[in-house]
Amino acid sequence: MGGELPREEHDGHGTYDKYAHEPFAVTVDLAVLTLRGGTLHVLLVERGQEPYAGRWALPGGFLLPDESAEDAARRELAEETGLADVSGLRLEQLRTYSEPGRDPRMRVVSVAFTALLPDAPEAHGGGDAAQARWVPYDEARELAFDHDRILADARTRIGDRLENTCAATAFCPPEFTLGELQQVYEAVWGTPLDRPNFRRKVLAAPGFVAPVPGGARLTGGRGKPAALYRAGPAATLHPPLLRPQREGRTT
Amino acid sequence: MGGELPREEHDGHGTYDKYAHEPFAVTVDLAVLTLRGGTLHVLLVERGQEPYAGRWALPGGFLLPDESAEDAARRELAEETGLADVSGLRLEQLRTYSEPGRDPRMRVVSVAFTALLPDAPEAHGGGDAAQARWVPYDEARELAFDHDRILADARTRIGDRLENTCAATAFCPPEFTLGELQQVYEAVWGTPLDRPNFRRKVLAAPGFVAPVPGGARLTGGRGKPAALYRAGPAATLHPPLLRPQREGRTT
């Protein structure tokens, strides 16, 4: 924007006629992540058509004429997961992928989003012909289009968000234990954390979590019942919860 | 993406026919920031046409059929600033703005970028009919479209990037003093910093800056000549250079 309408001459950037070429298609792609049994999973759909027939891909779809990319992403998320309460979910714009040729058929500009869910319903597929499945992150390889890259970008982004925001609670059910919250961090970062220190940092961050007064729950069937917490009102984390020493690289 | 081609039925998300509605236009918008005399400036162009005729706006323009958003942004940047060496500049994707109605004429999806320049050439305007100008950040208000918001988002993002990446050197000429680098941080963050501590943190971060062997330069005409540095090879900053207490302290 800031340029002028196509077909007008005065923008000086070379004339652009919106009817002279194939129009751009605009889509959304979703990296929907969850935690199952302590490992990170991603929601994938199997493609029924060429190109990439039979390959797995991130869910997504076209923008409708009167919705924003955010709206479209939320709609697709509801359709693909079958969830009803999609309105409260955290949905973060990741970035936009616009390389020509990323879809062999036509010019597609895609706005990618990340979404974090607590352990989610097993069955999926929406009304869609293609089946949908939760796949362990490490097994999600050789996806269709440039979705490998999008997924990798999503994981990197989520990892960063865990340091500076309260995003981790989005992986947890409404009431959760600090042990469960720690598992989120360990699964996403791929690093074990020291429990006592983790606990102190979480409780020291104002608004991160709020205790549930009477709450307690057994986690592994054994051990002391853990106190329950809810997500607090804060969105950002002060001080940040930094991951253990990412190397200082000389090169 | 991940859905199917428009006009095909099997995506189940409602049929979408790419010829049934006005096509989406895809543009890029640029928040080009620089430092002039210790204050942050942004590159704006004056609009010649409705809507928002006479208002200032971020530079930008339409994607050409065979270029990515990054390519388009770089091309626009070269055109608007008149710089020749645009190839080496840091250009970061900010986010995509897609709300229906953000351009009253048609559906425009815009991918916004930030670019950081060392104190730049005064004259602008490219081949464009509209004039271009560097405007102090604080005076850039009531821009066209949703550009106020884009600009605000850009500043927030740049502020965050200064903490975790080596982006600050992009505001400096090829050889710069630590005092100049500090001014970048102070201008973007709007906070004064302690010089000795700043210096130590910068030098402690591996790959952030590299000394120029014989280099020294007077900064304010008076005082001891400062050693010169170049941007180092690192892209990210370890440890990060955190801004002074953003709220939320324990004590």
Next chain:
DNA sequence: ACAAAAGTGTTGTGGCTACACCCATGC
């Protein structure tokens, strides 16, 4: 001599890591 800007040293506090240790529960 003085002002101005660069650069070095030092000290005290606070935070954080890395543990040891206690508590509550199931088997």
Next chain:
DNA sequence: GCATGGGTGTAGCCACAACACTTTTGT
């Protein structure tokens, strides 16, 4: 009792903010 997971305490180290001080230039 023992294993398992939750939760508390603490000692030492290290980073960093704050500020005093030295150095090198221009006027």
